Amino acid sequence: MFEQHLAALPIILPLIAAPIVLILGRSTFAWAFATLVSAAACYFSWQLLWVAFDSNVISYAVGGWPPPWGIELRVDTTNAFVLLAVTALSTLVLLYAKDSIENEVAPSKHALFYTAHLLCLAGLSGILLTGDAFNLFVFLEVSSLATYTLVSLASDRRCLVAAFRYLMMGTIGATFILIGVGMLYMKTGTLNMLDLASRIDLYDSSRTINSGLAFIMVGVSIKLALFPLHMWLPPAYTHAPSAVSAFLAGTATKVAVYVMIRFIFTVFGVNHVFEEMGMDLILMALAIVAIFKCSYMATVQSNVKTVLAYSSVAQIGYMILGLSLVSAAGLMSGLIHIFNHALMKGALFMAVGAVFYRVGSVDISAFRGLGKQMPLTMAAFTIAGLSIIGVPLTVGFVSKWYLVTAALEQSHWAIAALVLAGSLLAVIYIGRVLEAAYLQSASPDSEPVREAPWLMLLPMWLLVLANLYFGIDTSLTTDAASSAAEWLFQTTESAAQGSAQ
Amino acid sequence: MSFILDYYNYWVVVFLMMTGFYIVISANNLVKRIVGLNIFQTSVFMLYISMGKVNGGTAPILVEGVDVYSNPLPHVLILTAIVVGVATTAVGLSLIVRIKRAYGTVEEHEFETQGDVI
Amino acid sequence: MTLLIDLVLLAMLALTALRIIFLKDLFAVVMLFGIYSFLSALIFVNLDAVDVAFTEAAVGAGISTVLMLGTLALTGRNERECERSSLLPLLVVCVTGAVLIYGTLDMPPFGHADNPVHEHVAPRYIQDSPQEVGLPNMVTSVLASYRGFDTLGETVVVFSALIGVLALLGVRREDNSLTPESGLKSHLVLHVVAKLIIPMIILFALYVQFHGDFGPGGGFQAGVIAAAAFILYALVFGLPSAFSVVSPKFLQVMASLGVLLYASVGLYSMAKGGQFLDYNKLAANPIDGQHYGIIIIELGVGITVFAVMLSIFYAFSSQVARLNIR
Amino acid sequence: MLFLDIVSGILLIAGVFFGLSGAMGLFRFPDFYTRVHAASVTDSVAAILILGGLLLQTSFDLNTAKLLFILAFLLITSPTASHALAKSARHGGLLTLAESKHSKAGQAE
Helix, strand or coil: CCCCCCCCHHHHHHHHHHHHHHHHHHHHHHHHHHHHHHHHHHHHHHHHHHHHHCCCCCCHHHHHHHCCCCCCEEEEEHHHHHHHHHHHHHHHHHHHHHHHHHHCCHHHHHHHHHHHHHHHHHHHHHHHHHHHHHHHHHHHHHHHHHHHHHEEEEEEHHHHHHHHHHHHHHHHHHHHHHHHHHHHHHHHHHCEEEHHHHHHHHHCCCCHHHHHHHHHHHHHHHHHHHHHCCHHHHHHHHCHHHHHHHHHHHHHHHHHHHHHHHHHHHHHHHHHHHHHHHHHHHHHHHHHHHHHHHHHHCCCCHHHHHHHHHHHHHHHHHHHHHHCCCHHHHHHHHHHHHHHCCCCCHHHHHHHHHHHHHHHHHEEECCCCHHCHHCCCCCCCCHHHHHHCCCCHHHCCCCCCCCHHHHHHCCCCCHHHHHHHHHHHHHHHHHHHHHHHHHHCCCCCCCCCCCCHHHHHHHHHHHHHHHHHHCCCCCHHHHHHHHHHHHHHHHHHHHHHHHCC | CCCHHHHHHHHHHHHHHHHHHHHHHHHEEHHEEEEHHHHHHHHHHHHHHHHHHHCCCCCCEECCCCCCEECCHHHHHHHHHHHHHHHHHHHHHHHHHHHHHHHHCHHHHHHHHCCCCC | HHHHHHHHHHHHHHHHHHHHHHHHEEEEEEEHHHHHHHHHHHHHHHCCCCHHHHHHHHHHHHHHHHHHHHHHHHHHHEECCCCCCHHHHHHHHHHHHHHHHHHCCCCCCCCCCCCCCHHHHHHHHHHHHHHHHHCCCCHHHHHHHHHHHHHHHHHHHEEEHHHHHHHHHHCCEEEEEECCCCCCCCCCCHHHHHHHHHHHHHHHHHHHHHCCCCCCCCHHHHHHHHHHHHHHHHHHHHHHHHHHCCCCHHHHHHHHHHHHHHHHHHHHHHHCCCCCCHHHHCCCCHHHHHHHHHHHHHHHHHHHHHHHHHHHHHHHHHHHHHHHHH | CHHHEEEHHHHHHHHHHHHHHHHHHHHHHHCHHHHHHHHHHHHHHHHHHHHHHHHHCCCHHHHHHHHHHHHHHHHHHHHHHHCCCCHHHHHHCCHHHHHHHHHHHHCCC
């Protein structure tokens, strides 16, 4: 029975669990239940990835209505791969959240936190799995509303302004996507992505389709925090509770990257977006500026969470850069980086959250001497930090390796050099934290601190070990990403040929 | 003339959308921004409903002796979007209430001067 | 004639929107927004979207405006002057507007029956839904059956809004002795009239709930209308007495149960061997199955929307009550 | 039938006239209480006339019943609303034009 509904389960499970958690109320029950559900969703998405490997595409018609009349869930390796990263990170973050949330969120709001987390997970899974452009908008709003709630749960008053700005930008982005989808619908009469793709080919140079494309791209860029539209992200990630930052940094914007990939490759077609509209140059320029501007911003911050937030924007730059190379190898490097970034940013934010749990501050000065006092946490931070920099044997190296190879494949020497130069900036911002932790000693009048609780260390170290494991044994990630990338390119090319005939 | 008749509706709707959008990004007061956002969204709804209209058609409810109906699909989409809009509005307004309690003001430029925003 | 009405309404909308930009009195801004919402509901009627008009009037002009007024009571009604340059926003708006206008130039002309929108996908809804789903109101058929998953998502959005508002504001049960009497307590006329019309409103809500299959209406509108009845009760008789009729905790459970009711229809159809939300599997005869499915999910939607809207109102007005005590 | 049409036309035109005069009054009257008075004219007289005109246009079916319900609802709610408005204004200490002139004169002396 489960095999048949595999495509729907990762959405339905958290969606049904969320109201149950609200009714359960008691925070330990709520926590255990939410974690179990998230783990189950993770298990099913793992299964889904294997099925997608074997059969390329799984189509699930919700309500029994065939597409394009009903809503279709459509799974291929691309979304199954991203979904695995999202559900796995969600499960680990929920494990971690128990202690972290008890420290940072008022007790009466614990059940609300778990409910909102599950809603966010359900929304993200919905965005990933759906094959319907309007259904995507609905799930985008489910996840966004839950995200605003999660960000605003922190006890610091600054999280409120951050959440409000996030809400404004997010809603504008969603409305832009709505306008874009409306323009496509107007021209084609359908909302199913595959059907849209085949009918858009009939109107390649229509002004309506092109401005629809522009609106969708701008809307998605706001959601994924592409460079000039990223201003909502650093405050939101800085002031959100640690568990929320760890979850969102690894998932929310990455799902938006997936949405961009899906629209470019499945709906509009590579030829149309990149060759006729020239979007690859715009994306490439913005990505490079993002890498340097935001990496630089990360080096001058004093709050470590802000450092990591700016670093996230820079890392999104790497993903978009891979995408803008317009090759299967470039796309593959982007997809691998989505997965790998979830591993490293999750671990980094968890380590910072553990420091906040014990020290009560995430300022860079608070890290002084922690190398001795919290050795396990700081070791995790160090390894994940090395991964961000791109040191061999970590996942960061794998991502950068494929990105540089993809650039060199098209003899973009300058881009390869810029990617490496960007890593140097990462050395600086990670290095500043490590220097404070290992080389400076704690100020004598500060209280000595203990290591973080084991329930926080466990998921953190699982992520760190995953960083190392997938850095050495890259077969799973590269297989998944390369088959996804090839599949996307293959479908978009066959669609182009189909319209040419 | 028929060109104008065919398109005037879209143009006015675009004008309304942009008025709402302008209020969203230019207003200082957070409540006014939410109002702007609602105007922006309502105007987008009008764009959708406009495309569902068929001249001489009636509301898509089956009636004896009528065979031209307007398109029900945009109506369904917009029903969903309206409810999504009010959900966002409710969360946004409660954030504003909390911001007022925490900062004592809901004017953008006034809490920027309080220094600890970022 | 339709054209003339359309033009007049659009002109009034444009005037209202422009006025909102320059007004500094936020109370007037919110009131104008209510007017804007009602005018757009009229436009929707004129464009044959009766269900949408109903929802816009109930949700946009009703609930949104009430919530905005509640916020104003807490934040003050005047916008302060600010020396910020409005050049950049103006530029952004002009560019966006230019892209939109550019996009409209290739759009299918307004109202023509041979537009792509009317030729693909939609014809099945119009021609076959009365037989396949068995309801005269095609909007309800599409909403609840063909795109039932969207509607589930929408119900969950409403539920997430409840989570957001509860996390931010919470509903406090004030000590009865501390709560000031509602300002309207001395209004004998209001009491009598409210007692008279609250049952009528609830009756109307039930009509809208169960008549949605045949005419405009359905779970969302019914939920909002039923919530309006209780909001009226809370306004006239004070929040504490409303709490003793429907307690905030009970509403949270109700909101959750509504979502669960909706989802359980999907689970049941899965257990019966169909896809998620496949109503054909609910009964031996597919048409009956569709009918049961739609009635149950509309009920789930109605319950959730009612509970969420009322909870949100509780959250806002218990904030106002706190302010009054201080 | 023609006779009914003429009567309904007259009712509608009269309703529109009162609606317009109410709107004029809302703008032109000097203080709150006179304005409420003008607005409630629109609510009651104009609504009754217009609904009456519409009633004559129906063929006495379900629509007639619905219109009658609306009429009954309006007849109960709109005077109540005006009453509540005026009473709250009075409760909140708002003076009529004559009173405020009087009190100003009192202060001047």
